[in-house]
Amino acid sequence: MSQLAALVKVTRVDLSYFFRTKWLILTLITLNLSDMFVVGLVYTNMMNFDYFVFYVPGVIIAGMFAAALDVGRRVHLGLSEGVSQYYLSLPLSLNGLAFAHILSAGLGGLIFSSILLVVAFSFVHGLLSLSTLAMIPFMFFVSMGLGGIAAVINLFSGGGDRFWAFAEGVQMALLGMSTVFYPLPAVESIMPWYATIAIAYNPLSQIADALRSAAASAPLSSYSLATISLTSLLMLFIGFFCYRHVFSKVRLLGKI
Amino acid sequence: MSFAVETYDLTKRYGNFRALDRLNIKIETSRIRVLLGPNGSGKTTFLHLISTVLRPSEGTASVLGYDIVRQQLQVRRLVAIAFQDPRGFWRHKPKHILSFHASMYGVREPERSKIVERTLKEFELWDSKDKKFMDLSGGQAKRLEVAKLFVSPPRLALLDEPTAMVDLDGKRLVWDKIKELSERGSTIIVATNEVREAEYLADKITIFSSGKDVVTDTLSNLKDSVRGGDVVDLEFAEPATSFVVEIIRTIPGTVGIIEVDPRHLRVSVTRSEDWLPIAVKHLQGVRIQSIHITEPSLDDIFMTIVKPRKSVA
Numbered sequence: 059m060s061q062l063a064a065l066v067k068v069t070r071v072d073l074s075y076f077f078r079t080k081w082l083i084l085t086l087i088t089l090n091l092s093d094m095f096v097v098g099l100v101y102t103n104m105m106n107f108d109y110f111v112f113y114v115p116g117v118i119i120a121g122m123f124a125a126a127l128d129v130g131r132r133v134h135l136g137l138s139e140g141v142s143q144y145y146l147s148l149p150l151s152l153n154g155l156a157f158a159h160i161l162s163a164g165l166g167g168l169i170f171s172s173i174l175l176v177v178a179f180s181f182v183h184g185l186l187s188l189s190t191l192a193m194i195p196f197m198f199f200v201s202m203g204l205g206g207i208a209a210v211i212n213l214f215s216g217g218g219d220r221f222w223a224f225a226e227g228v229q230m231a232l233l234g235m236s237t238v239f240y241p242l243p244a245v246e247s248i249m250p251w252y253a254t255i256a257i258a259y260n261p262l263s264q265i266a267d268a269l270r271s272a273a274a275s276a277p278l279s280s281y282s283l284a285t286i287s288l289t290s291l292l293m294l295f296i297g298f299f300c301y302r303h304v305f306s307k308v309r310l311l312g313k314i
Numbered sequence: 315m316s317f318a319v320e321t322y323d324l325t326k327r328y329g330n331f332r333a334l335d336r337l338n339i340k341i342e343t344s345r346i347r348v349l350l351g352p353n354g355s356g357k358t359t360f361l362h363l364i365s366t367v368l369r370p371s372e373g374t375a376s377v378l379g380y381d382i383v384r385q386q387l388q389v390r391r392l393v394a395i396a397f398q399d400p401r402g403f404w405r406h407k408p409k410h411i412l413s414f415h416a417s418m419y420g421v422r423e424p425e426r427s428k429i430v431e432r433t434l435k436e437f438e439l440w441d442s443k444d445k446k447f448m449d450l451s452g453g454q455a456k457r458l459e460v461a462k463l464f465v466s467p468p469r470l471a472l473l474d475e476p477t478a479m480v481d482l483d484g485k486r487l488v489w490d491k492i493k494e495l496s497e498r499g500s501t502i503i504v505a506t507n508e509v510r511e512a513e514y515l516a517d518k519i520t521i522f523s524s525g526k527d528v529v530t531d532t533l534s535n536l537k538d539s540v541r542g543g544d545v546v547d548l549e550f551a552e553p554a555t556s557f558v559v560e561i562i563r564t565i566p567g568t569v570g571i572i573e574v575d576p577r578h579l580r581v582s583v584t585r586s587e588d589w590l591p592i593a594v595k596h597l598q599g600v601r602i603q604s605i606h607i608t609e610p611s612l613d614d615i616f617m618t619i620v621k622p623r624k625s626v627a
Contacts, residue, residue, distance in 0.1 A: 140399060146367045147367050148418045
């Protein structure tokens with residue numbers, strides 16, 4: 059049994075929880091889609107630019123964030139209920155276990171956001187193009203990075219039900235400090251320069267803006283794509299070491 | 315004699331509390347070793363340490379030739395543990411849980427499905443195969459936890475209170491399966507505080523108390539060595555006075571006296587056939603209601619070592 063095969067099996071178990079709540083996921087997707095269509099299309103008719111193209115990537119990224127954190131929450135439940143101790147008894151290295159949990163969060167976020175992207179953009183003629191579909195691998199990078207954030211929350215939230223409180227706080231901060239729902243010029247007018255830089259380099263801003271460019275058939279900036287990949291990779295690595303630390307703590311103390 | 319497990323000053327601390335205190339123990343290959351002890355005596359900690367679920371604070375152990383600190387992955391490939399509290403995936407079905415476990419140890423399809431089906435049937439879980447783990451009864455969940463070890467028999471199987479929450483029929487079923495696993499060559503370590511379980515399963519018994527192994531031996535040697543060879547229960551018509559206790563203490567062959575209640579003394583003696591005639595002679599005039607001679611049970615040994623009652627001699 060190779061480590062890669064074992065890692066894939068743990069990832070599948072994590073993800074299976076995501077699909078076992080399929081009615082919840084379906085409801086959330088429907089809510090997000092109705093939000094996109096009602097708000098996006100109505101506001102488009104009220105404004106002098108295509109608000110739908112601006113708004114849909116925002117909802118896609120917010121959905122990706124929520125889905126990745128939900129898989130992270132399952133890992134947290136596993137830590138509380140002792141399932142992690144079971145994992146620690148299996149022939150899988152600590153590194154493999156840490157990466158499996160991040161990968162499953164990344165895949166959870168990707169699946170949720172890709173469904174939103176394809177359905178929303180299919181609905182409006184011409185938006186679903188090769189360039190929008192080409193964004194999916196980059197969405198996966200970002201989603202993996204968000205899986206890393208779930209790991210950071212797992213490290214700091216400890217036992218009990220603090221995960222959700224921490225997750226909501228982090229989600230609000232990272233989405234708020236981004237261009238997911240507000241254009242950068244609007245942010246620049248009210249934020250100090252250093253906050254504006256952080257907002258511009260936030261991978262959520264980068265991926266949302268890249269999706270908007272792709273939907274508008276504008277050329278994609280390779281600098282932007284490189285920034286997305288690098289910042290996501292950084293979050294992933296931080297998350298990886300956080301999970302390693304969490305599991306080392308479980309091995310040391312018997313609990314989180 | 316080869317050993318599946320050898321520990322070297324194995325210690326586990328949680329803050330200032332020593333759950334396991336410089337344990338040095340050897341467990342023979344292909345045998346059933348039962349760890350007997352009260353709650354909090356360190357049995358579970360020991361199992362978690364040698365399965366690498368926990369990391370020792372000090373010392374180490376060799377498990378099937380691999381070091382539990384430096385060679386965790388090699389240890390995990392050869393060892394499997396059935397936890398005290400079943401560790402299942404709450405929304406998964408028993409067949410998926412066993413299938414996942416088997417796959418982690420490299421059992422491939424289509425053989426895996428056949429093994430899972432056979433194991434579910436053997437553990438009388440087939441009718442519940444499509445229930446979610448969270449809907450299983452306590453006994454079913456426990457049997458499922460033990461059944462994990464049978465879908466890919468490990469070289470070292472660790473079972474923590476394998477029949478807690480299991481009904482009487484279920485206990486016998488699990489015990490027989492554990493013996494079967496041993497006959498197939500696995501080394502088995504069972505942690506329990508059920509004396510009957512220890513008597514049924516053990517090739518050797520290690521009694522734990524306060525994070526230390528107090529004694530290790532076969533059941534028959536424990537019976538012979540710990541508190542003499544026989545136990546004589548003396549029941550008196552009136553409470554036994556200190557004078558009576560003193561008479562008994564001076565009788566050659568008396569090893570120990572436990573006051574079960576004021577009218578009931580339990581005397582450990584080397585050989586009851588030598589001891590009894592002398593005792594009857596010495597206790598003339600004392601109104602004895604009944605005399606029972608028994609071999610010491612593991613209960614007696616366990617209670618004597620781990621939880622001494624009021625000893626009067």
